Amino acid sequence: MKIVVVGKGGREHALVRALAESPSAPELFCFPGSDAIFQIARPVAAEGLESLVEWMEVHEIDLCVAGEESYLVKGEGLANLCEKAGIPCWGPHFQSAQLEASKEFAKQFLERHGIPTAKASATADLAEARAAIAGRYPTVLKFDGLAAGKGVAVCMNEAEGEAFLDEVFTQQRFGPGRVLVEDFLTGPEVSIFAAIVDDQYLVFTPARDYKRIGEGDAGANTGGMGAVASRQLIPAELLADIQSGIVAPTVAGLRKDGLPYRGFLYFGLMLTPQGPKVIEYNCRFGDPECQAVMPLVKGDLAEFCLAGAKGELKPDLISFDEGWSVCVVLASAGYPESSRNGDVISGLDHPAENRVYHAGTRRNPAGEWETNGGRVLAAVAGGATRQEAVAAAHAAADQISFDGAQRRRDIGILHFQD
Structure with a gap:
């Protein structure tokens, strides 16, 4: 093949x-x-x-x-x-x-099919956005198009809201586009991934990512500074509710709307006091959640994807480890506002049981690995318990160094009670 x-x-x-x-x-x-x-x-x-x-x-x-x-x-x-x-x-x-390329398209899809989500208003310019916010903070602002994971701002006050609107409408950092003004939801987040083949689906291992640059979820939003994944991440009853109330209606909605789908679909969810609600869809695997989830996938992923692409869902081809996987991202100097390239990386020799995935690296003329992007590397390790996986992943990240490296040491620890 x-x-x-x-x-x-x-x-x-x-x-x-x-x-x-x-x-x-x-x-x-x-x-x-x-x-x-x-x-x-x-x-x-x-x-x-x-x-x-x-x-x-x-x-x-x-x-x-x-x-x-x-x-x-x-x-x-x-x-x-x-x-x-x-x-x-x-x-x-x-x-x-x-569903991913346009936040407005996704919101209309969710509302049309009665899938739980936050209320939102689509705005075309600065004046419309300000009118939709109407001084209500906190609020969530979403650029309508693709923005490499950086087009969403959770704004706690007017200063943060105005700064994001300036980026979008005045600076046009992401190019021309509209902004969705969305109600602020509270609760823990979880990422659900489904392999969808026409009217059938298979849910992969749930994950949780860490979007803020700083420990304690402080600082600017990023594409993701780490992730934790496990079948034990959320209760089985809650996962069943998510499948029946969100995943299944999404798959049915795609069929009803005549939208062909064979591939991974990412559900970014907020577990609100009123129940799970969709924050966003991504039409592929998450990043860095993929780096945490893939080591837990057993069996023949290649044959599974080939069969799915041909229209046949074959869940018997793969299975999922019941343990935990933790991914710790190392980012370059200046990230997420900018990134510094050319810093030489050391410590990439690692035990076979751990994995280091390269996100923004390159070989220099001397054959050394060096930084070449914002998020540079992801150190990933697993364990039968979350604590074991956390310790192993952070130990693997400890071995890696380069000038200006940024890293969160609470990945896999924050949001959980040890």
Whole structure:
């Protein structure tokens, strides 16, 4: 089996490694990839989406796995182009990927199908946004398009709200777009991942990520500074309620609206006093949750994704470890406002039982690993208990160093009672 994974970050590194460990032993390729990924998968000689699909046709690729969300909504969409070429794709069509690409589209979908979510108003400019907020803080502001995990601001006061609105409407940091003004919800967050094949689905191991840069959930929002994953993360009864009240209605809504879906769907949930509510959808695996979840997946992920892309859900091909997995992210100097590249990384030799996924690294001319992005690495370890996994993951992160490194030492500890 020949598989192409599309993307270049830590999530894709985790997916590539999980696919490589499949008993079916697929031949792996990646586009655009990274120096770390190319230690496992071979590079693809393509310059864009269309040439990528042409390359896959020529090389008789059996499966395309969408890792990075942007390719799902570029041009005609990765899955749409693959379908035209007769290549099975594990990733949704362009029209379905609007669940992530447009916060407004997602909110309308949720409301139309009666799926629990916060109330919100769509605004087109600064004046409309201010009028929708009407001085009510805290509030949640969401840029309508893709923003690499940085287009959402939880604003506790007017100063924070005005700063985000300035970024969006005046500076246009994320490009032109609208803003969703959403009610502020309270409660712990949880990430649920479902593999969806038409009208069927399989829920993977739940996870929780840590979005703020500082310990104690202080400071600016990031793409994620770490994650913890386990089947024990939430009670089985609550997971059953989430499946019946959120996952199943979403799958039914996709079918009712004529939105083709074969691939991973991420449900970002808030466990409010009134019950679970959807904060957001992502049309792929989460990052860094993927890095925490993948080591818990057992069986043949490659065959599972191939069967799903062809329209058959085969849950018997995979199983899930009942233990815990903890992911600790190391970020570069200046992140999340900026990132510093070129700092040499040491300590990447690690025990086989631990994993280090590369998100923003490269090889320099001397052959050393150096920083090349905001979130640089993720140190991941597991254990039968959360405490064991926490200790092992932080011990693995302790071995790694580079100038300006930023890291949270409460990953896997905050939100839990030891």
